[in-house]
Amino acid sequence: MLLRAQFFLYALLILALSIICTSCTKYLDKKPLKSQVLPERLEDLQAILDLNARMNEQGLDVTELASDNIYISDADVASVPEIDRLNYLWDKEAMDLSSWSRPYQGVYFSNFVLEALVDIARTSANAEQYDHVKAAALFYRAFAFFELAQVYCSPYAPATLGSPGIVLRNTAAIQANSVRSTVEQTYTQITTDLATAAMMLPAQVAFSTRPCAAAAHGLLARVYLSMRDYPSAYAQADTCLQMQHALIDYNNLLPVSAPAIPAFNAETIFYNHSLVRMQGLFPPYAKIDSLLYQSYDDNDLxxxxxxxxxxxxxxxxxxxxxxxxxxxTVFDGIATDEMFLIRAECSARTGNTVEALQDLNSLLVNRYRHGTYVPHSASDASEALTNILRERRKELIYRGQRWTDIRRLNAEGAGIVPTRKVNGKEYTLPSEDPRWIMLIPEEIISATGMAQNPR
Structure with missing residues (x-):
């Protein structure tokens, strides 16, 4: 089965790469591989989705590089690759082809699986497996669409619903017209795919590289949080935590070894990470913001x-x-610690200070040396929210969430202005600056004729 899946994958990959290298303005064929290779078994489709080098490396490290968690020294700014330097300094011409093409590869494989399912009969004998495969493909597609939306279109807001969104590819025809949707259509597609997936995914999976029902609810919580739909984000995080709520006691990770935190740990609901490309985000170049580092208590493990x-x-x-x-590596999969923080934030925003602090303290007691943690208290929901947002940034560093957080928090009036100082020159990214929406790669604009994001 694995060899069959690899054969399908290689054929798919050749075609998927042509999305980048050739024009995408006309239909080639509704099912471009039908006369060549078409999986006829659900096991083949599942095996394609299980090839995690394609389906679980959809994270975008460019957003972490462009956020305010790290800095690069003056000497090193000159040493990193130009693409890293331009994105780090928010240059008005900065762009990154991989940040566009990598998620769309996942979209392509998801669509291929969904279209192949049409030719496989759903029967009483295979219904459960059929539904699991379909739901997983919908989940992976929604995950990729959401990653793209954080980079290439405006944050979700009443004033931006008609603004240009991403290209919502719902077909495996690689030369289908590339047309930008609206922001509203983008988020409707994402939430619809995830809601459908949540109803069909299994409660448990053999490997966290496969999505489960909790993962779909967790991703919905993340999506609704970015949309500032806090009641919906709360409901989805709560449902997720009812299914999976384990937290790691960091005391059990002492003494510190290598790696410091094991992968596929008890908190991981769905595993996904960025493809390590941008050298500026990794040692020896990237250094943690000094004020952020100092904000961790000495007893905070x-x-x-x-x-x-x-x-x-x-x-x-x-x-x-x-x-x-x-x-x-930037891990941007779904984990329970993020869900506790989402539920805590949404509780605070709806005035439930007690529940907000319960979730925050449940998380943090597992992060401090035994016997040293003093539970957070707050006089009101506003103070609780301040504490939660501070801990959210500290907990989710290198998790791909800070860029999205700044965009939504600035929409709430936070006034966060990331700043760089390089060789005596100051670079800033004001909250209303169009550079919060990154440029679509020029190769894609030239091939499709789509409208570019403004500068």
Missing amino acids: RKELFFAGNDDGSYAFKGSYASNYWDP
Whole structure:
């Protein structure tokens, strides 16, 4: 079965790469592979989705590079590749082909599976397996669409619903017209796919590289949080945590070893990480913002497990939940710690201070040395929210969420302005700046004729 799946994958990959290299303005064929290779068994389709080098490496490290969690020294800014330097400094011409093409490869394989399912009869004997495969394909597609939406279109808001969204590819025909949707259509597609997937995915999966029902609810919680639909985000995080709620006691990770935090750990609901490309995000270049590092209490074990000291007194990140790939890899899968933080934030935003603090303290007691944690208290929901947002940034460093968080928090009036100082020159990214929406790669604009994001 694996050899059959690999054969299908290689054929698919050749065609998928042509999305980048050839024009995408006309239909080639509704099912371009039908006369060549078409899986006839559900096992083949599942095996394609199980090839995690394609389906579980859809994360975008460019958003972590462009956020305010790290800095690069003056000397190193000149040493990193140009694409890294331009994105790090929010250059108005910065773009990144891989950040566009990588998620769309996942979209392509998902669509291929969904179209192949049409030619496989759903029977009483295979209904459960059929539904699981379909739901997984919908989940992977929604995951990729959401990643793309954080980079290439405006944040979801009443004023931006008609603004250009991403290309919502719902076909495996690789030369189907590439037309941008609206922001509203983008998020409707994502939430619809995930809601459908949540109803059909299994409660348990053999490997966290496969999505389960909790993963779909968890991703919906993340999506609704980005949309600032806090009641819906709360409901989805709550449902997710009813299914999976395990937290790691970081005391059990001492003494610190390599890797500091094991991959596929008890908190991981769905495993996904970025493809390590951007050198500027990793040692020896990327250094943790000094004020952020200092915000961790000395009894906070994250300070020891997340960071490694550099020779110059700065610190590098090492605490990835994708440490099997590399210690500083950006893990942006779904995990229980994020769900506790989403539920806590949404509780605070709806005035439920007690429940908000319960979730926050349930998480943090597992992050401090035994006997040292003093539970957070707050006089009102506003104070609780401030504490939760501060801990969210500390917990989810190198998790691919900070860029989206700044965009939505600035829409709430936070006024966060990331700033770089390089060789005496200051670079800033004001909240209303169009650079919060990144440029679509020029190769894609030239091939499709789509409208470029403004500058």
